[in-house]
Amino acid sequence: MKKEIKKLVIGGKTFKSRLIIGTGKYTSFQINKKALEASGADIITVAMKRVNIENNQEPKLTDYISPKKYTFMPNTAGCFNSDDALRTLKLARDIGGWDMVKLEVLSDKKTLYPNMIETLKTAEKLINDNFKVLAYCTDDPVLAKNLENAGCSAIMPLGSPIGSGLGIINPLNIKIIVEQCKVPVILDAGIGSASDACFAMELGCDAVLINSAIAQAKDPIGMAESFKSAVIAGRQCFLSGKMKKKQFATATSPTSKIFG
């Protein structure tokens, strides 16, 4: 039973933390680094961009966060079609040999919802090219199953739109995806607070990916610590088996009269 496994295993590789950290939107690389250390995460997502050839001497993410210390997982941010996503990830693999990738093929700039038809098509091509694909997807259990059947190494359903902080708006679907899925389910996008992350883990998600909620907090380092605790607590709660909910009260103390 994969849900009994204490450590997170993705594509055959084991990770000690179930918290994955995005590296966008931080006010400085220094704060990004400290928040990452506070989070205890061992996987980070990174994006790709064209080198500014007119001035490429500005500070880089990798001056502060080393690929030797953390597992870098390139994403396809900014890709609105399959070809761009494929190109981006092949280039990323050439930089650091990173074959574990977060695939996101977006469709609409307002919602940043993924284009699931393009995502599925791209995932198949990447898997054929020996990538380990973690696919950002809608919370539709049917499409999530299609991605799993295509050979994705993990399924990454959104809780709510990217960067919205709205939390998990359809926990029922997330639970269905968790229950049907044999590969890890990583809640991605929309988490705003530590309780959202804890809830995701209580639902049985194997991990959560957090970016904006930490990067845009007043104190990103403190917030990273809170997410670390929340993810551990949520996982422990899931593994421990929650009590069943009841409509009416059930006394916790004896109900017989003390004085006859």
Add this chain to the structure above:
Amino acid sequence: MIIMKKNKIQIYINGKKKNINSNCNLIDILKEYSLINKLVAVEINQEVIPKSRYKTITINKNDKIEILELIGGG
């Protein structure tokens, strides 16, 4: 700049027109922009060029070179 008085060719680097010496190879281009041994990847005309081939790749007129690097992202 790599620009020479003669035997120049026009290419595109990251979408920008550049004039380079016609016998330049990819290493020359990366040297020009101080990108040797940096965490970058190179694509020429939409084909990823592995680092092992940098020295042997010659640049042709109208080649479209893309040089990418990492940035923060979620």
